[in-house]
Amino acid sequence: MDIEALSNKNRRAIFERLRSGLKRTDEITGSETPVPPGPPAHPNPEPDGDLFPYFREAAIRIGGNVVQLEGWKKIPLHVAGILREKCEPMKVALGADETIRSLPWKEAGIEVCDDLEIESGQAGVSRGICAVAETGSVVFFSGIENPTRITFLVKYHFVVLSPDEIVPYLEDVWSILRRRFGNGRWPRAVNFVNGPSATADVEAILTVGAHGPCYFEVLFADRAN
Amino acid sequence: MPMSPRDFDSRAADAMADEQLQANLKKLMILLKALHRQGTGSVTNFDELRQCASAVKKHTIENLDYYLEQFESRVIEKGGKVHYAQTCEDLNVIVIEICKRRGVKTIVKGKSMVSEETGLNKALEAAAIEVTETDMGEYIVQIAHERPSHLVGPAIHKNRKEIADLFLKHHDLGPRSLKEIPEIVAEGRRVLREKFLRADAGITGANVLIAETGGVVLVTNEGNADLCSTIPKMHIVVAGIEKLVPGLEDAGAVLRVLARSLTGRAMSCYTSFLTGPREGPQYCGPEELHVVLLDNHRTEIIGSEFRDILRCIRCSSCMNHCPVFGQTGGHAYGSVYSGPMGSVLTPIMEGIENAADLPDACSSDGRCAEVCPMMIPLPDLLRRLRGKERELGISKRYMRWGISAYMTLARFPRLYRTITDAGAGALSVLGHVNKSIPYCRGRTFFSLFARQRRRSKGAGHGYRSLKQ
Structure with a gap:
């Protein structure tokens, strides 16, 4: 089956109908490039000053957990405490991110594994790019450092951020990514995560732990410590 | 049941007789309306x-x-x-x-x-x-x-x-x-x-x-x-x-x-x-x-008077607030898209003659347009589709006759009021006799409005004084 030929034929017909429906005389070129409506309005009330309480409130409202630790080195002990409390295996999946890998996991009694070795019921730790105060989201991007598999396959997901990595609005995330990757060279996936995975498909009752993590915790800690 | 947007009426009747569906649907609609209020009110x-x-x-x-x-x-x-x-x-x-x-x-x-x-x-x-x-x-x-x-x-x-x-x-x-x-x-x-x-x-x-x-x-x-x-x-x-x-x-x-x-x-x-x-x-x-x-x-929709429906983002708000959908659920529509947005899209996609019941499944209460996050004028689009049905002569006979009778009667206001007054009175009596008939106050909107106006005139305020 030559689907390329079929698709090309369809493409011509679709564009022809579109242009006649839009009453175009010719294709849009150069100076006629359409200008989208201005930047979208932000939701009110707008966060001002310290963004942490805004983010914390939004994230907790959607079933996430927000924890402040004194420094990154305290992270493994904290994760170990939660896993012990939940009676889960003392094992976490990590990406290649050195800042996370180099934390004292062994000393906390936690075995470290690769994202390709994730078993059901296991925990994972990732490094987020930023958190968004407006929505309570934590943002990740794909790559070998923080593989997307961890975000969706583990049962307990811990995400590490510095307190200065909270931005007020969705638009600020695009600015960070544009600065980091330049226009056009984007990571394959940018994931916004808001709390643990959930479904209301059985009798319209919200149940946590559908396909993604059942537990989602954002750890804010100062990198210097 | 084969999938077809025809026979909305009989499927809607089946849905309303299905007690489990009614109970579950009611629960879902209450939840989704509450979530909508919470989200838009935040x-x-x-x-x-x-x-x-x-x-x-x-x-x-x-x-x-x-x-x-x-x-x-x-x-x-x-x-x-x-x-x-x-x-x-x-x-x-x-x-x-x-x-x-x-x-x-x-x-x-x-x-x-x-x-x-x-x-x-x-x-x-x-x-x-x-x-x-x-x-x-x-x-x-x-x-x-x-x-x-x-x-x-x-x-x-x-x-x-x-x-x-x-x-x-x-x-x-x-x-x-x-x-x-x-x-x-x-x-x-x-x-x-x-x-x-x-x-x-x-x-x-x-x-x-x-x-x-x-x-x-x-x-x-x-x-x-x-x-x-x-x-x-x-x-x-x-x-x-x-x-x-x-x-x-x-x-x-x-x-x-x-x-x-x-x-x-x-x-x-x-x-x-x-x-x-x-x-x-x-x-x-x-x-x-x-x-x-x-x-x-x-x-084709882009070049037509129904272009607005292409803004739809499938959020389901219109159906969650639709009194018809709230009673029948989605299966009654017999199509992939149901509720108000489905009643607009299905006749266009599958041919108006194959889905003529759907634009009629509307109480014109306008709630769908009020809650639509894309501000799609759904009641207007449904009205246009009903107009098309009438032009093509494919609307149901009782609908055609009913609307023609209404149009004729509406041209003679005095006769219209006499007949509707008599109808309201009759409904009130029937409501007292048979409790399964919804209660009717026995007065039409016209007569209630006129009475209120007379009263407020006497009190020296009301609609007219507000207008002045």
Whole structure:
């Protein structure tokens, strides 16, 4: 089956109908490039000053957990405490991110594994790019450092951020990514995560732990410590 | 029941007699309305947000040829492929051929209304490709061989006992308890996890397509679409051409009203922006990405008086607030799209003569337009469709006669009032005699209004004094 030929034929017909429906005389070129409506309005009330309480409130409202630790080195002990409390295996999946890998996991009694070795019921730790105060989201991007598999396959997901990595609005995330990757060279996936995975498909009752993590915790800690 | 938008009346009667459906539907509608109130009330400028979102979609549709070309070239630049389908059959043929070329035997699928529109699952099964729906509700209706009854609660017509029985029959997992909802959900998770890990390809829809980056945005609460697009070696996106927006900021404007209208939250659990297949050393993500864009009458709608409906983002707010849908549920509509937006889209997509009942299934209370985050004038579009039905002479005989009688009577106000007064009086008497008839006060709106005006004149204030 030559689907390329079929698709090309369809493409011509679709564009022809579109242009006649839009009453175009010719294709849009150069100076006629359409200008989208201005930047979208932000939701009110707008966060001002310290963004942490805004983010914390939004994230907790959607079933996430927000924890402040004194420094990154305290992270493994904290994760170990939660896993012990939940009676889960003392094992976490990590990406290649050195800042996370180099934390004292062994000393906390936690075995470290690769994202390709994730078993059901296991925990994972990732490094987020930023958190968004407006929505309570934590943002990740794909790559070998923080593989997307961890975000969706583990049962307990811990995400590490510095307190200065909270931005007020969705638009600020695009600015960070544009600065980091330049226009056009984007990571394959940018994931916004808001709390643990959930479904209301059985009798319209919200149940946590559908396909993604059942537990989602954002750890804010100062990198210097 | 065969799928056809004809015979709305008889299916609606069946739905209203189904006690379980009525109880579950009522529960879902109460929940979804409360979530809508919570979401839209959590900000003080929701109207401004929906004006922004609506302006973005309006602008994109007015320049769709430009943005479609931009999207196509960006996807190709990133290493993906774009295919065009004029009809539902074209889309199915293209998807099957893409799968065959890679030797795909098993597919995991995220919720996609476009694939429901084209009957993709049936076509894939006919081509000997196993396809598993992974949205919990969609999976339940798939193994029950039924159709979704609600855009966001596909299995809402079933209770936990029926779902547990279905799982016990379909999953060979030995004796176990499935009495509680978390146990049912955990079993769904366990069974579908295996499917995700073994699937050759993932198929999803798209909530938004971004021209600037060639990006596909997926919004879910379960995380299933994200797994479909992350784990298998190939990802196929099927989407309508109207899903485009110009850039990332514009996608944000749409996302700001989508989750707030549906889940009551600022954002759904997972919102993923995907561009192209995996690159370089990222050992996660598909090796191949295909985007199949569907027309299926959308280009005709652009040139018609129904263009506004293309702004629809499938949030289900209109149906969740529709008094007709609240009584009948989605199955009665006999079509993929139900509720007010479905009553506009189905007659256009499947021919007005095949779906003439749907635009009539409307109480004209205007609630759908009030809650629509895209400010689509749904009651106006439905009225235009009813006008078309009348022009074509395909509306029901009792509707034609009823409307003609009303038009005649409305030309003679005195006669109109005498007859309606008599009717209201008769209804009041009947209501006293037979308690199953809704109570009527025995006065028409006209007479109540006139009485109130007389009273307020006497008191020296009221409508007239306010006007002055």
